[in-house]
Amino acid sequence: DAGVIQSPRHEVTEMGQEVTLRCKPISGHDYLFWYRQTMMRGLELLIYFNNNVPIDDSGMPEDRFSAKMPNASFSTLKIQPSEPRDSAVYFCASSLVGTGVGYTFGSGTRLTVV
Amino acid sequence: AQRVTQPEKLLSVFKGAPVELKCNYSYSGSPELFWYVQYSRQRLQLLLRHISRESIKGFTADLNKGETSFHLKKPFAQEEDSAMYYCALQNSGNTPLVFGKGTRLSVIA
Numbered sequence: 001d002a003g004v005i006q007s008p009r010h011e012v013t014e015m016g017q018e019v020t021l022r023c024k025p026i027s028g029h030d031y032l033f034w035y036r037q038t039m040m041r042g043l044e045l046l047i048y049f050n051n052n053v054p055i056d057d058s059g060m061p062e063d064r065f066s067a068k069m070p071n072a073s074f075s076t077l078k079i080q081p082s083e084p085r086d087s088a089v090y091f092c093a094s095s096l097v098g099t100g101v102g103y104t105f106g107s108g109t110r111l112t113v114v
Numbered sequence: 115a116q117r118v119t120q121p122e123k124l125l126s127v128f129k130g131a132p133v134e135l136k137c138n139y140s141y142s143g144s145p146e147l148f149w150y151v152q153y154s155r156q157r158l159q160l161l162l163r164h165i166s167r168e169s170i171k172g173f174t175a176d177l178n179k180g181e182t183s184f185h186l187k188k189p190f191a192q193e194e195d196s197a198m199y200y201c202a203l204q205n206s207g208n209t210p211l212v213f214g215k216g217t218r219l220s221v222i223a
C-alpha cells in the first residue's frame with residue numbers, strides 16, 4: 001500500500017477561487033481525518049468520517065469549507081471562496097478503529113492563497 | 115474540554131545534551147497520550163505512546179497523572195533528532211486525536 005495519498009502537494013490560488021484538496025486513504029481503514037496545520041494554531045481537526053459518514057465537522061472554520069467522502073477510497077476538502085487566511089498545510093489521515101496508534105498521515109497539501 | 119499544551123515553540127540544544135520536550139494535558143478521565151514527530155519535508159509519524167512504555171530512537175515519555183504531564187525525554191540529543199514534535203491526546207478508541215501546537219527541536223552540532 002502506498003499509504004495515504006494527498007493531491008496536490010502544493011496549491012497556489014488567488015483569493016476568491018475555489019480550491020479542492022483530495023485524499024485517498026489506506027485501503028481498509030474506516031476512519032478519515034482532515035487536519036489543518038498553521039504556525040499559530042498547530043494541528044487543528046477540521047472534520048472526520050467513519051465508514052464514509054461525517055461524524056464531527058465542528059472544526060470546520062466557516063461555511064466556505066466543505067468535505068465529502070463519496071466512497072471508502074476518496075475524500076475531498078473544498079474551500080469556496082478561498083481567502084488568504086486559509087493558507088496552511090492541510091493533512092489527511094486515516095486509521096482503523098480510530099485509535100491513535102493506527103493513524104497514517106498523508107504528505108499534506110501546502111495551500112497558499114494570494 | 116480536552117487540551118494539550120506544549121509551552122515551548124522552539125527548543126535548541128547542543129548535540130549530546132539532554133532533551134526534554136514538555137507536554138501538559140487537561141482531561142478529567144484516563145486519556146491515551148502520544149508523541150508524533152515530523153521530520154523536514156516528511157509526513158507526521160507516530161513516535162511513541164504511553165501505553166506501550168517503550169523507547170524509540172532513544173526517546174522515552176512517562177505519563178504523570180498527578181502533574182497531568184507527558185514529557186518527552188532523551189539523554190543525548192543527536193542532529194537527526196531535529197524535527198517538529200507534537201504531543202497528542204485521545205480520550206477513547208473512537209475519538210480523534212487532539213494535538214498540541216508542537217515544539218520544534220533544533221539540535222546544534
